[in-house]
Amino acid sequence: MxxxxxxxxxxxxxxxxxxxxxxxxxxxxxxxxxxxxxxxxxxxxxxxxxxxxxxxxxxxxxxxxxxxxxxxxxxxxxxxxxxxxxxxxxxxxxxxxxxxxxxxxxxxxxxxxxxxxxxxxxxxxxxxxxxxxxxxxxxxxxxxxxxxxxxxxxxxxxxxxxxxxxxxxxxxxxxxxxxxxxxxxxxxxxxxxxxxxxxxxxxxxxxxxxIDQDLFEQPQAHEWEEPQPLHVASQYVEGEYPIHAFPDVIAKAIKKSAHFHNVPLAVAAQTYLGEQAYIAQRHIKAPSDKSEKGQPCSLFMLTIFPSGEGKDVCKSDASKISEKIESENMQQFRADYNSWSKKKSDERGDAPVNPMSRFKKTTTQAIIRMMADGAGNSYIWATGEGGYLFSGYSLKSDTVGESISVLNDLVDTGKGNALLRNAEDSHYFENKYFSLDIAVQDVVARPALTNSLLREQGFLARVLFAAPTPLQHREVTLEQQSIKPYDDEDLKAYWKFCEKMLTTPYFGNKLFVGDDGRVIITKCQDAERLHIQYQNHIGQEVGKGGKYEFIRAYALRTNQYVLRVAAILAYCSEVDYIDARIMQNAIDLCKYSLDEWLRYYGKAEKSDSELMLEWLKKQDSSKILKSAISTTVYPKHLRSKNNRDAALNHLIDAEHIHIEQIGKKEYVVLNPLFSKVG
Structure with a gap:
């Protein structure tokens, strides 16, 4: 490498x-x-x-x-x-x-x-x-x-x-x-x-x-190391969501949404943070330790929660103003387009540009086309029906690799460079930032979240994650029934705040403006010290025996992701830079996400790599022909080349197996020490 x-x-x-x-x-x-x-x-x-x-x-x-x-x-x-x-x-x-x-x-x-x-x-x-x-x-x-x-x-x-x-x-x-x-x-x-x-x-x-066989030196045996655990121990309990991290006007709205719709704070807070990323990313960049030009402040929010339990109405509360403006823009666009299309071809001029910036049901190819041709510079895929992503075309087995790469690039860089069906269907754009806010049922998401390919390619490592336990049923009373969210003063204050940030945004002192006109939010020295402490903490905990060893890639990704969260918190706090308090709040949000991953993976369901290892152990031989796996392994979804290779690569990295080439064929060899690891 x-x-x-x-x-x-x-x-x-x-x-x-x-x-x-x-x-x-x-x-x-x-x-x-x-x-x-x-x-x-x-x-x-x-x-x-x-x-x-x-x-x-x-x-x-x-x-x-x-x-x-x-x-x-x-x-x-x-x-x-x-x-x-x-x-x-x-x-x-x-x-x-x-x-x-x-x-x-x-x-x-x-x-x-x-x-x-x-x-x-x-x-x-x-x-x-x-x-x-x-x-x-x-x-x-x-x-x-x-x-x-x-x-x-x-x-x-x-x-x-x-x-x-x-x-x-x-x-x-x-x-x-x-x-x-x-x-x-x-x-x-x-x-x-x-x-x-x-x-x-x-x-x-x-x-x-x-060569004389007595002189010919045979290949050395693979030097096995102690196999690493594939499953995190089920020892983590659900933590308290760090609602203190948000500015007061947003925190109060989150609490009211959670109360009105009887959902955990995390369900409401996740979608409010995703909405603030969508608002902020059109105006600001986060600082970066890798580039003086900063990085997008785009986020990928993922919430696991049952259907019909209130996640959709929380999204409606969080994005009410954005959706209202989007609706008005789309109505105007349709009127302009109808007027344009009725003109004679030599009188038309340029066609009106589609202002759509929010997606619910879509595919990665449709997103690429819309972002390349669209008028905006900030986009979001926000839906309470996460099956559109996890069970839709984008993450089907034959398109998953391409889709993961596209979504990763959009969140990471705000750039797109894709040749879709043919040379005429090619698209390039940059400086158009993209976030995701996905809420989905566990039964829909779990096959993807335990899929080794999605974990190996870093798709899930970019996620700020929550999977809270639903609240018990709250008895409905006539008094409660008469209280309407749209009349609540805290929610009204939040909607007024969003309208201001969308129409007359706060730009701070404008000392650090990037090439694309976005303000680059910076860190003060105290915030820098906290960030360094956090990086060292993560570095220690991803090592052997550390708290985050099992989710190493996820934890390491937060070293830079925490700067995105901090930049958004600074922007919606209407301050010019990230201070120590804001940095600590961003760290608390990222730590909550990591702990939720540990708790989620600590449940009984098994990952693809675990299922593959179980099947390998049941075979009669310690050497299994790799090509035979594609026709005989069970569960059958592991017979897909992408799923098979991702699971095997994870097992290789964890020292459970080794690939040995004998002649023209490759064999999977089991680690003789595997019995030491449960």
Whole structure:
């Protein structure tokens, strides 16, 4: 994997000449994600990364990865070579006006290598030919390049475990290790990816058979570690919701909604916080420890609560003003559109732009289209019928990976870049922020919340979560029946506050304004100290035996998510910065969410990885053919490739299983120590 080398000064900077937006990359991992097509060893489109020619696009330049010679699975840099081009962006389409040869380094130099971080590789190649190296790398082969082929062998011999077979390939025979050399000629250029894999698998088997068995060192056995728990102990009780975290006008409204509709405070508070994120994200950004440009203050609220118990009416209370304005805007849009459509084509001009910004029943593709073409810069998917998300098209097995990636990007960055059905159905936008406020029944959500794929891809780690216990039935009286929420003074005060923030928002001192016009909320020094203490607390508790070990990814995500919550609390408190009190309130809200995850996962239901492990243990052999799982595992939903691989990857990370390649087949091997963990 890429080495997470993070520096104060960025490794690379890319400034889009059209928008003026600058992206800083402070680690090789982030740089590779943003700028490198690792499969094809090319620079991605719109990458202005040459420091000497910052206005030149390095798209399609060759990008060869450097790895640490002592740790061949750690990428430390990239060598970029090729032709960088400059365009006249005033013309449409943009016209190329200059080109320059470029050759520069991002990160650190090391040894050229590709695919050497594949934990399941059965062999690795060394070569001295750059063309062969590129061909092999693009075919997915694990390969190391050095201009001396004998030195290339020494590098892979010293840098790879004994379980990986090591051989060298090229056009000219080496001085040493000729018994491990594969001679290649010009016909190799014509081989497909599958043909290359077939060639080397056959060569490896031939070489193994030709070597004296007494001298041939067998692969070392996997060094097992103590297996980690897959299920959190059921020891957490429901905590008190930190209602004190909210400004007084919002806290009073939350309490009244919860009282009128007889729901726990958490049910009402979750949707009120989601609504404030929707209001705030159009005007502000949260601070970020990773970028001086800040980060979106968008949130993903998820509440587990039974149907018909009051979650929908709480949403109506929280979003009454937003929905009223939305309704008025949509009525005006329909009237304008009808008037526009009745005009002659040569008199029409531009069509009215759809102002819709709130979604209830939708899909990720529909959201992308609406955000790309819509008039607003703040959007929310808010619904008390979470089945639209968890049981709808977006999270079906054949679309789940794509949908997760899209939703993650929208919440994290406010950017969209999608090619949907064809080239005409492509959409790009940025600086349009997106939040989710989903309430759903447990029976609908639990299959997703225990799904290893959703947990592995970080989808659930972004959630501020609550799953409170419903309150007991409250006897209805004539007096209570006569009290109407719409007449309550606290709710009226809240609605008046929302109307002010939506129509004449508070912008503070405007000292820190981002490129998109949003105010960047900052932290005072006392708030910074609290944030540092929180990060250290989380770092300790996600370690072995720590409180958050089981939900490590979720806990670590809150290190930056807490800044989003704090920025929203500062904004709706109408103050200019995050002080210590606001930071502590944001921390309390994030800790409540983490504790709710622990309590939820501590219930009896089992995750996909637990179900997979149970099935594996019931098999007659300690080695199970991986491909057979797809036809025989039970429950049947684990037969899906996505679900199967996600569950297996979780078990590998937790040291319950290991994948062993024997010939051309992969086998799942159980940890002989698994019986020590319940």
């Amino acid at each position: 890429n080495a997470k080398i993070t520096l104060n000064a960025p490794l690379a900077v890319s400034t889009d000449p059209v928008t003026g937006n600058t992206t800083e990359y402070h680690s090789i991992e982030d740089f590779a994600t943003g700028c490198i097509d690792e499969r094809n060893l090319k620079v991605k489109p719109e990458s202005y990364i040459c420091s000497k020619l910052p206005s030149y696009n390095c798209e399609e330049c060759t990008a060869l990865p450097y790895v640490n010679r002592e740790q061949l699975d750690k990428i430390v840099g990239y060598a970029i070579t090729g032709i960088a081009k400059k365009y006249d962006t005033e013309q449409t389409p943009h016209k190329e006006i200059d080109s320059q040869k470029v050759s520069f380094l991002i990160g650190e130099a090391g040894v050229f290598a590709s695919n050497t971080n594949n934990k399941y590789m059965s062999y690795v190649l060394g070569t001295d030919n750059i063309d062969l190296f590129v061909k092999l790398a693009k075919a997915g082969e694990s390969v190391v390049l050095h201009n001396d082929i004998d030195e290339a062998y020494q590098i892979i011999n010293n840098g790879m475990p004994e379980s990986v077979f090591r051989l060298i390939a090229g056009k000219s025979a080496p001085q040493h290790n000729s018994d491990l050399f594969v001679q290649l000629d010009d016909s190799f250029k014509e081989l497909t990816k599958a043909g290359i894999k077939k060639l080397f698998l056959e060569k490896v088997n031939q070489l193994k058979q030709s």
